[in-house]
Every structure is written in structure tokens, then in C-alpha cells.
Amino acid sequence: MAFQKPSHTFTKIHLKALHTNNFKILFALSFTVFINTFSFAQDIPKKQTSIEPSVKDSVTVSVDSLLLPEISEKSQDTIVTDSIKPKKETLTDIVTYRATDYTSFNQKKKQLYLFNEAEITYGDINIKAGSITVDYSKNTVYAKGIIDSTNTYIQAPVFTQGQNVVEPDSIIYNTKTEKALIYNSVTEQSGGTVVASITKKENDSVYFINRGKYTTAENLEDPEYYFLLRKAKVVPGKKIVTGLTNLFIYDVPTPIGLPFGFFPQTETQTSGVIIPSFGEQNERGYFLQNGGYYFAINDYVDLAVLGDYYTNGSYGLRLESTYALRYKFRGNFAFRYENLISSERGFPDYSKSTVYNLRWSHSQDGKSSPNSRFSASVNLGSSTYYRTTLNQANIGSTLNNTLSSSVSYSKTFQGEPQTNISLTATHTQNTNTQEINMTLPTFQGSVGRIFPFAPKVGTKKGMIQNVSLQYNVRGENRIRTTDSLFFTKQMFKDAEAGFQHNIPLSTNFKLFKHFSLSASTNYNEVWTFKTIKKSFDELNRKIVIDTVNNFDTFRTYNFGASLGTTIYGMFNFEKEGKDTKIKAIRHIVRPSVSYNINPAFDRYYDTYEVVSADGLTTSDVEYTRFERSIFGIPNNTFSSSVGLSVSNNFEAKVRDKDTTATEPKKVILLNNLNFSTAYNLAGDSLQWSPIRMTGGTQLFDNKLTVNFGATLDPYALDNNNNKIDKFNINNGGSLFRLTSANFTMSTSFSSKDNKKDTNDRGIQENVRNGGRDDDLFGLPQDYSNQNFEDEEGDEEETTSEFYNNKIPWSLRLAYAVNYSNARRENLISSHSLMFSGDIELSPKWSVGASSGYDLKDNGFTFTQLRFKRDLLSWSMDFSWVPFSANSSWNFFIGISSNILKDLKYEKRRQPDQRL
Template sequence: MQICNRLHFNIARLNLLFIFCLTSTFMGFSQEKAVPNKSDLIKHINDSIRNSRDTVKTVTKKVKPNQIDAKITYSAQDSIVLLGNGTGFLHGQSDIKYKNINLKADFVRVKMDSSIVFAHGKTDSVGKKIGEPVFAEGSTEYSSKELTYNLKTKKGFIRQAVTKQGEGYIVSDKTKKVDNDILCITDGKYTTCDNHEHPDFYMDLTRGKVKTGKYVVSGPAYLVVEDVPLPIAIPFGFFPFTDKYSSGIVMPTFRDEQTRGFGLMGGGYYFAISDYADLEVKGDIYTKGTWAFYANSKYIKRYKYSGSFNFSYREDVTGEKELPNYSKMPSMSIVWSHSQDAKANPYFNFSTSVNFSTSGYNRNNIDNYYRPEINSQSTKSSSISFTKRFPESPFNISGSMNAAQSTRDSMLDLSLPNISVSMSRIYPFKRKNAAGNERWYEKISMSYNGTFANSIRTKENKLLTSSFSKDWKNGMKHSIPISATFNVLKYINVSPSFNYNERWYLQSVNQSWDETNQRVKTDTVSGFNRVYDFNMGVSASTKVYGMYTPLPFFNKLTGNKIVAIRHVMTPTVGFSYAPDFGAATWGYYGSYIIPANAAVQHDQVVQYSHYMNSLYGAPGTGKSGNISFSLTNNLEMKVLKSEKDTTTTSKFKVISLIDNFSVSGSYNMAADSMQWSMLNVGLRIKAGKSQSLSLSGMFDPYMYAPNSTNTAGIRVNKLRWEHGKLPRFMGTGTSYSYTLNNETFKKKDKKKKEDSTKSNNTDANLTPTTDLKNQTKTDAEKDKKALAKDSEGYQKVTIPWSININYSVTYANSTWNPKKTEYNMALTHNLSFSGNISLTNNWKLSANTTYDFPNHQFTYTNVNIIRNLHCWTMTASVVPFGPYKSYNFKIGVNASMLQDLKYDKQSGYGNTPITWY
């Protein structure tokens, strides 16, 4: 029973002696209502005396310096006892509030004259401690076993205090609280484990000083894990923490590496520039001379843009000076990512994705030794791009910078800058104020695209010394496509087209044969060159529909469910023409003669392009008159829907038999040989609502003949059907993946259960609505109980798991068969598995592997194990076999404050044996 006392005194109506007695007893205490201030009370007393007829003139009382001078709000669940000597006792879930101080405990004793509060918990009937003091001052909170505190001086003594500081907890046996939120502790513990009674680990602090919200400074300290002291000690410790965004020192980590020596890694400084940007500067240094510098920054502007920038420069030194194994390798890396919010500017966009590094950066970086996925990267690409659109205009402009690196041979393909101006499709002859039917010429449309580019392909170390005029390729290209679509004979769509391309170059080449040196001599000629070409064509397409009704006999076998089968064919025929731009009249090609010699009996005429080294090349040689054709098929079946299917109200359902089956090819009338192209065939079949099977392949109409060494075949101008053979199948390939998890089999069980429920509801006669609701509720409760326990009454254990299976197959040419004068066909297929399983809430296991069937071996295989150890995490990664055979083991504290408190064991890959225990 909670006792609620409300005291209110009218001093003007009481006797003076009675006033002084009650003042000494109750001053400073009120519940939900404040007692008047001491000085105001004396003033009120003096005024009352003056107005009284008593002979006493003046009464004064000296105010004690430690006396309470503000309102105290208090409550207790069990009882409140106030004694005449100025002592108060609160029993049972007591709550005291004084200024910014709040105290909760099961027992509180207050000395009102000295403003001293004493609190502790109690022991319940089973011997468990309850109601232990929880003391809060401002935003700082302490929990303890026993507390003595002076409300006036804000000093106190605390036994078994627990306070959270940053990511960790301070647990101390004896704590003295002094001014300015400073705690002096002895026999303390600093841990990030939230189990205060028995933490998984802690730093045992013999003595220390805590500035709440700022730092912890300790004397000698040592590490204790699972109550076992370890021989790891520090002479002093400094643990800074703050809940504010601020700058600070980044502590380095120690490493011992065989080829580089002892080193400190990752030390530096973090700059909190603003709420929108930061900068982290770190470095590495080793005793044998290796050093590195890192600068990382992130930035963001809400509703505008965001990004990150990382720069690294390192100089790796291995071995000893003046020894054969000594090497010194500088390397650098730039990673920049920038993205713009789409709402910031709908007409302008700027984005970057830069991943540039020298070829030796990953190989020399020790942190990548144990990451095969990085070392296996053969190419890197970078791009910086912008796009500017002009409202109410068909024109837009874009620019980019692209770079591609090959880490194997350090080749670099750089294109800088790339500028493109394009015009969307317009209809130049369309009337602004159209009246009547659309004229044929109003359907003519055109667009424009102009690009300027400057590129180079060279080695990384030769980029800065390259010549702009000789090594760089540059030019500008204009493309103007013109097309239209007309309807002929109501069902045929005819589309004529004309394409014009023009290139601008600033140099060309001339070649001749140097008889003296027996080599080709190349001269570069500077000057403006205009190179153009064009082609024209026309195509026609239509759709042919066919409906088939199954024969009565066949339909009866299928249960009379097939209504009709529809076949849709889309034939397309086209013709295109382009002149021979290799002719001398165009001036794009030249020739030189290699005189006959001992090896060659006749003179050789070699044709070359004046723009062979130019960016956009030259128009192709040879006249082209292609007739192209394609046929696309779609086959669907309309059937009666099952009575159990209630997804739609229709009685019919359409099933796709062949989603797409296409055949295409071309015939070049202007060519003197090899006029037929490859026949391309594609097939796509829907295997379900979300699964489909796609196959594509080619058929070669020409025969093969052996080369001069009879080790390979070459195509010859002999059609296979002229020799009684069908076009040769060149191969195909596809892949299929499927995922299994906990929900896979639950869906099947749920479907069976729903079907059974529907069947029961159909047979049952449940007329009253209340009975149906009650039955549904009862069934739901039964299902819930059934899921909670198995048939034997034990609680079911749910283990989340997932397995992804991927099968890929390729059937294509393999080796040359001299007997058949054809290539042998070979089947290449592999099966990949990846999965994960959570044995418990703390154990997680994942693995992936691929089996190569032709080679009968597993390729890259990786197994990962993660164990959550409450406030620690253990990870292990193993590559059990192969060229990247290795292992990596790490156990460390989760809190970022103690990220250096870890054990890390790694192996090299490929040559380090793995011992299994």
C-alpha cells in the first residue's frame, strides 16, 4: 500500500514554537508539493511576529550550509517514516527526485540537516537481491549495491557501481564521486559485455579515474577472460569515449611479417570536418623500409549528392639491401564513387565509379595476400560521366572518361575525353497543324549522334611519356539515321531506312615497301581528313495466326480439357545495300607491291587503309547486297481451368508451349564467295511462373577442309546441302539455378493443407457464421500448438538454411578430327553449390564450391564459420585445396573501442599445409 502524504502549513495561524519544531523535521521534504524555501520561511515568520500581539520582537535561526534548498519529490510503495531528529526512511520501491538528481532503491535513508542520502537494496524470500540503487544525475546513470550521497555537495561513496561509458561499462568495487562528474575507482573493471555480474572478459583496473562521457584513465591493468587472468598487462590505460561526432587519434595495430619486418599499421588521425564530410588519414610503417599512406573521405549533401574518395600510396620493400631478393616497388590506388540524387536536377546528372590502381598494388599489398577474390581480378574499369538535357529541345550532351586496366600485363586503355551530342528522333516533315489523314512523307523520321573521343592503349609506365600526336588516337564521328514505317496491303509493315556516317581525322598514313631493308615503311601525314560512308535498306514484316482444334480422339485422352492451340508466326524479310568503299575512287585505301623473291615467286599486292590507326577506322571493303530473313514462332494452348483454381473468374487458362522459337540468317548477293551467313536459332520455353529455359545456337552451311598441317579446319566455299548434308550444328549453352530453403517444403505442406481444408469445407454443412468463426479460431490455435511441438511433445527446433544449386552446360566445337574433316563436339558442364546454415542463433556456417565434370575435380572451394560469443565474434575461413589453399582465423571483441583486442592467425596460400585436428 502506497502512502501519499501531502503537507501544507499555514504559518500565520500556528504558534511560533510549533513552527520551529515542524520546520526542523519536515523542511526539505514534500511529496508532489514543494515546501517553502528556508529564507522565505523565516521572512514569513518575522512578518507574523510583527503582526502578533506577543511581546517577542525578533527570532533568528542560522542556516546550515549543507541543508536542502530545493523541492524534493518522493514516493515509496511500502511506507515512509519521518522522525523528529530530521531523518526520513523510505521502504519499498522508493523514488526521490531533487533538481536533476533521481534516486531509485528499495531502501532510502535521508539526513535532512546534512543532506546525506543512503540507499541499498533488499533480499527477497528466495535470497535474491532486489531494488538495488539506481542513481541518475543529468544524463549519467549509475547502478550499485550501496550508495551514500550528499545532495548539496554532490559528492558520495558508491559500492559496486556500474555505469555505461561509450560502448563499455565501468564496474568498480569502491567508487568515490567528486566534483565535475569525476569518479575515482579502485578494483574496477572495464568491459563491453552487458553481463555486469560475470562479464565474458574485462580489463582489471587496479585504480583509475573516470570523467563521465569523456574518458577513463587507469593505472596498471591486465586482461581477464572467463574469470581467468591472462599474462597480458599494460602499465597504464587511456580509454576515450564520446557520444558526439568528433575528431580523434586512430590507434595503429602491430604486425610481424617475415619479408617486411615488424610494423605498425593503420595509425593516423580522424578529422570530423562537418556533419556532411569527414577525412581519415592513416599510414603503415615497417622496420625494413615499407611504408604506406591512406586518405579516406566520405561526403553527403541531402537531396543533392553523396560519395566517397579513397587514395592510397605505398612503397613495398622486401628483403635486405645488397641481396638478390631485395626489391622496392611503389604503387598507388584511387577509388572514387559519386552519385547524384535524381531529384536534385532532372536535366543534369554527374556520376563517377573510379577503381584505378597500378598493376602491382594488389600483389604487393599484404592485406590482400589472404583474399584470393581480389588477386584473381584480371581487369579493372573506371568511368566518370555527365549528362546534360535541354528541356523542350531534342538535343542533349554527355561526356565521359573511361579507363580499363589489365593487371596481368599492366596494359591500360584510356579514353579521355569522350563528348557526345545527340538529337532524339524527330519528324521534320510533319505538319504543325495537321488536317485530314497523315501523309506518307510525315512518317519519315531522323535523328543525329555526334561523338568526339581521344584514346590510347599503352603500358602503365609509358603513359606519361607518350606522344599526343603519335600515340593517341582521336577523331569525331557523325551518324544520321533516317527511317520510316508504312503499311502496305493492310497487313504488311514496310520500313525503309538510310544511314549516313562521317568521320573526321587529323592524320592519315601512307605505306610503301622498303626494298633495302625488306620491310614496310609507314609515313604519318598530318591534315584534316573527311571519311564518310552510307548504306540503305528496306524490310517487311507481318504476323500470321493459326488456330488448331485437337482431334476428338486425342482430346478425349487428355480429359477434354484442351480447347484450342494457337500458333503465331512473324516472318521478316529485308534487303540492304552498301557500295564498295575499298575502291580507288573513294580514296580510303591504298596499296603497295612486295616484289617476288626466293620464297614468293609472284609479286604480292597488299591493300591497306589510310586510316588503319584511326579511332573509328575506315568504311569496309567489298560491295554488300544482303538479303536477310527471320521467322519467329509462338505456340500457346488454351485449356479448361481446374475447379480448385480460383485465381480468376475465367473458365479458361492459357499455357505457353513455346514462348519463342526463331530462325534467322542472310545471303550476300554481292559477295563472290561464302555468300551465306550462319543460321542463328533461338528457343525459349517457360518452365513455370518464374522459370524459363533459353537455348541459342548456330548452324554452319559450309563445309570444312584441313589446313596445311592437318591440325585444324578452315571453312571452304562448299555448301553442305549440295553434298547431301544438313547445316552443321555449332553448339549451344545454358545455365539453370534453383534455391532450396526452409520455406520450400513449407509451401508444399501448406498447399496440401489448403486443398484438404477446401475439400472438407465443401462436404461439411457449416451454416451458422459464428460456428465458422469459432472453428477458424480453434483451428488456428491448434495449428499454432502443432507448430510449437512435434508429435512426441517436444518443442520443434527451427534451423534456417539455404542451398543454391547452379548447373551450366556448353556443347560446342572441341578438337579437329582429320578423319571426318570436321571438329569434334564436346560437352562442358559444371555444377556449383553455395549455401548457409544457422545451427543455432550463434553458429553460422556457409560454403561454396564448383565441380568441373570434364576435369573431374572441384574448383575454388571456400568454407566460412562464424561463432557469436556474446560480446566477441570468432570467424574462420578455409580454402581446403587448390592453388589458393589457405586458412584465416580471427577472434575479437565486437566493440569498435576495443577492436585491437583480437587474435588473428593467417596463412599464405598455395604452399602452406593445413593440419586438420
């Protein structure tokens, strides 16, 4: 190691005995140690290994080592790049802010002050408040409200991050850690609201709260109920997880609670368990009903699998699905199957049966495919399903007597002429007789009307130019069966098929300026695949009918003409100088005369010989082999008849109650009053047909609909009540004999505040089950299986304190009577009055009833009483069928919100199936 030579000389000092100062000596020594410890001279570079130069030149140049530059140890550090990252900026996003009164910045404290309607946006975070302070040194934002002149706390903060909105009293937010302390916050979570005194925001997706309240009540200052969340974690839009929680009703704790709770929160469909309702049925024991699982398959289709179970072994299964594709189509599907057990095995009244029901509804948006359309409306199943079903959702459909279905596809081929084709499958089912009629399928095709003699330009004039023809074809595969044979081999074996071709040729033109004459002829051809052959079995004395499976056809044609006109009559009641109430009555008469001729096609008829029991007398019986044709049989009797009809319409012009109206008000007196009859020119007796009279009108500003009809027969009856060829007036009677009559009347009255909603879920359920579009036959009693009214509906009108001066109500009436006297019965065949109504006794109480009275048999028809109490966030319903075979009642109380609808209590008594 080389030592640097000192640059100064030491002075030689002779030691003398001196008086010492201990303090100064210690100070000098300390100073010397300090200097030697922290001071240093120039570093001497280390000797390095010399590098021998390669010989490239004969001249060797030597360099003195002292002239080499000194290399610092610092420059020889092996770390080229510093591993310490530069300090991150305080704010990573642009901050925008504004305020109404003032915006100031304290440079020394590095704080920004915003006052009055202050707003600050940082990334996806937006804060609005009366006062906002931003501390750049601590990376915090503090927001709070302000006090106005009335000492009221206003402009409380509104904290928004993404789609999450929090409305606290004040908030402290750290922009660096993205954590926040929120005081007295109110947060809406998927239909529910979380109210917490202190909330800690961990990040943009997690909140922790202490002693928070979860409720769906609208009045958050004094909620009628809430769940106390002692410690909870909130993930907005996903879930709320809490520890010990229990229900409070008006701040009173209840024993209803759980050691932990999970509240799903989602803005989209989510699969989950459907909580069943429980109860007891007289015959089948205890039950669980309408429980299962909901599958949120995707945004276009869902599926609910529901089941019922009874302790006696009965069970039910239901599949319900709804699907929709915007601007394309929408529909729903439901299948129900029930296994019913009565009594117990070993008892004489033990029985076991199965019932099912299939419903499908599909509608297509007209804009999706203008030239083709597919639709479906299916309701088929066991005839006894609605009468024996265990599910209370079907109570409004138990009186249905007919089930019907239709599935159709149609397509139009544009052009000249236009061509249409369609395929349809139909089904009708009588639930009383259990008879089923189906067409699988029906094919229809048509070619648009063609005018072969019409001019290429201008309008058609005259008889020839108006001649038109078209072509129609219809093919059916018709099935008649019963419940027991439905979808068996026998059902398809008995099917009947055929085609019908029809070509109508017609024309119309004006006659004598005021009459319209139309004439037509029609060609009809029927194809069938089955015919019959009849013979008489002399041994067994009966007629034998053999089915012949082969293709056969028959052809018919007819001719018809009609002449009609329109007559207008005006009866004025206005008098000069007087403002009469009735200004005028207009009478419109449309008389018409028609003629029809049908030739006899007896060539399609055969005969078989019937021999008497003694074998001596024979007779020929005529029949046609086309008797089983689904499109009828050829006519074997020549007919020529004249038809007469008159239609009437009566309207009145009356003085309008509105004094500002300049024109009289038009009132319809009779929508229609029609008379029709016919005279058979080819008949040898009873040539006049009975006169059929129909009419209808609407009264009281179209609130009352009235329809009536009657049949008047001009011929008399003999002593055996058989019609004879003698006019009734010539037999000592009146001009006409009333053989039948009917009268119906229906009306609906309501106050302006309580109009019955035809979109009510109960009414929709009735319609889907094939019932009425009103509540005259009652509504379903299964409240737990129905969604309540949307909470986001229109706000109710503020009700006056004196509520009894304006009670909303509605009333629906239907009256029907039928009279029969064809064979001197002279009796009322049916006579009934049906009614239903609802009354809101108070803004929260409503009662309703559906019933009827059979005036013929003097007894009440199906009756249902309904009571409903709106408990703000809760709903209470009670439905009661006091008598009949469907006697039952159902009590329900539960939270109205869909997210908590499983929190409910339900008690019911189902109908006794033995009745």
C-alpha cells in the same frame, strides 16, 4: 568627559560590627561586577567641531547646543551596504514529481515521500524508482526499488542526467553539491558497459568507481569477459582512465593486463592509432600489417593511413577515405602502393618491384541536381597487383582478369527539343596481357527527337506525321598502351582523336492493321586528325606507312527498313468436369524481316604499287587513308542484305497450390527463344549468314537461371577445314553444322533462416576490386581489417533446444560449358562447375566453402574453406586455401565490438610469392 549627575541620593549608613556571611558577600560582589560589566546608561554624544555660519543676513540667530539632535554612533557607520550576501535558496530549479500509489510530505522532518513508479525531475536530472525520498533539510534525494509480493526486488532506480543513464540498486544524491553515491550501478558507455558496486558521482561529468567491471557482453549478470577496473575515473562520453587492470574470462583472471588503461568513449568520430596485426611470411619474414592512424577530419570526410612492413625490406602504404554529404553525394577513395622485395640482395633470384592500385567510387543523390549528374567508378593500377599483393584483404580478387573504370558528368538542358551533353573518361585493363584501353575523354551530345510534320494537337498518324530526326555527336581521345608505358609521354603521343556526327531520320506506321513497318536512313560524318599514306620500299622490300597529321573527314549513309508483327497462340488443356493441373500454354511469336543497303564509298580509297622481286611484275594494293580512324572506315563494298529473326516466349497457366486463389498461377516456361540469320543479296558466294540461336529461362520458382546459345552454319567445309560455297546437306552432312554452343546455369538455394547477405563486407570488397558479387571466388581473409556485424542488429530468433531439426544452410552453384567446332575441332573449350555454401552446425558454429571443379582438365579450381565460431562478445575465424599458388591460411580471434577490436590474436601464413 561629562558625567551624568546621579538621580538619587545615597543614604548614610553607620558601620556596626555585624556577623558576616561569606557566601552572601561573594554573591553580592559577583552580581555587582556582572551588572557593571554588561549594563550601560545613555551615551553622551561627543563634542563636535562647530561650523561657522556664513554671513548672509544682518540678523544673527544663535541656537543653543542643547537643542541639537543627538546623532547615534550607529548611524555614522561608514559601511552603507552589507557585504554578507543573502542565503541562497535550497533549490534553484523547479522540482516536479509524481507517483502511482501515494505522495506525502512530512512538514516536521521536511521530507517528501513518493512510492510505486515514482519519478522526480530536477533541472536536467531525472530519477525513476519504486521509492523516492526527498529530504529538504539535508538537500538529498534517496531512491531505491521496492519488494513485490513474490519477494522480488523491482523498480530499481534509473538515474538520468543529460545523456548519461545509470541503473543502480539505490542512489543518494545531494541537490546542493550535485554529488551522489551510487550502489551496484550499470552504466552504458559508447558500446561498452561499466558495472560497479560503489560509484561516487563528483559532478555531472566525472564518476569515480572502485573495483568496477568494463565489458561489452550482453549478459551483465554473468559476463563471459570483463576488465577489472580496481580504481577508475569515468568521464561519460569522453574516456575511462583506470589504474591496474587485467582481463577476466568468466571470472578467471588472465595475465593480459596493463598497469594503467585508457578507454576512449565518444559518440562522434575520433582520431586515433590503428593497431597493426603481426605474423610471418615464408619469403619476406616477419611483418606488421594494417597499422596506422585514423584521422576524423570532420563529420563529412575521414582518412585512414595504413602501412605494412616486412623484415626483408618490403613495405606497403594505403590511404583510405570515405566522404558523404546528406542529400548531395557520397563516395570512397583508396590508394595502395607496395614495394616488393624477393630473396636477398646478391642472390640470383633477387628481385624488386612496385605495384599500386587506385579505387574511387562516387555517387550523387538524384534529388540534389535533377538536370546534372556526376558519378565515378575507378579501379586501375598494376596488372599484377592482385596476384602479388601482400595484403590478405585482396584474396577474393586474385582471379580477376579485367579492371575497369568510368568517370562521367552529364547535363540536360530542358526545352523543346531537349539537349544532353556528357563527358566520360573510361578505362579497361586486361591483367593477363597487361593491355590498357582508355578514353580521355569522351564527349557526347544529342538533340532530342524532332517530329517536323506532327500535328500541333492530337496523335501522330501515318508515315509522314511520324517522321522524326535527331542529332548526335561523339568525340573521343582514345589511348592504347601497356603497364610499362602507362602515363608516360609515349602514351599520350600515340593517342588517337576524332569526332563522329550522326543524323538518323526514321518513321514508323501500321501496315494492314497487324504489321508494324519502320524505315530509317542514317547520315554519318567522321572527323579525324590523323591519316596515313602507304608506299612500297623496293630496296628494303617492305611497306612504309607514314602518319599525316592533318584534319580530314569522310561521309557515309545507309538505309534500312523492318517489318514485324506479334502472334499470340493459346493451347487450352482444360476439360469439362476435370480440374487439370495445366490449364493452358500461351505462345508468343514475334517474327520480323529487315532490309539494309550500304552503298560503296570507294572514292575514299587509294592504291600503292608493289613491285615483285625480279622487278617485272607490279600489282596495285588498295587501302584507305582512314585506316586508323577510331570510328571505323568507309565501306568500299556494296551490300544489300535481308535479315530474318524470330523470338518466342512460352508461358503456362497452372493450378495454384493455394486453394483460396481464384485465378490460375502463371509460370514462365521460356523467357526467350530467338533465331536470327541474314541473306546478302549483293554477295556472289556464302550469301547466308550462320543461324544464331539464344534462349533462357528460370525454373523452380525463379531459383534456377538457365541460358543457352548455339551457332548453326549451313555451309560445308573442304578437306582443309575451310568454308566453301556449298550447303552442308549437299555435301553429305546434316542441314546445319553446329559450330559453337554454350550453356550456363546458376542457382542459389537456402533455408529461410540463412540467406546470403549481398551486403556482406567481404562481398562488397570483392565488388570494389572488380570481382564477383558473390563468394564463388572466395572472400578476403583479413578479418582484423573488417568491421564485424553491427551489434545493434535485429535480435536473433530464439533457437529451440533441439537445434538439429532446423539447420540453416545456403548453397550457390554455377555451371558453364562451351563447345567449339568451327573447323572440325569438336572439342569442349571450357567446362567448369563452381560452388559455394555455408552451414550453421549450431547457433554459434558455421562453416563455409568456395570451390570449383574443371571438368575439362579434371582438377579443382580455387578453393577456400571457412570456419567461424561466435563466442558471444568474441569472434573466432579460420580461413584456409589448401592448394594453388595462393595457398594460405589465417586464424583470428578477437572482441567483436569495434571499440575493443584491437584486442585480438591473429596467426596467418601468406601465399608463397615464388609460386
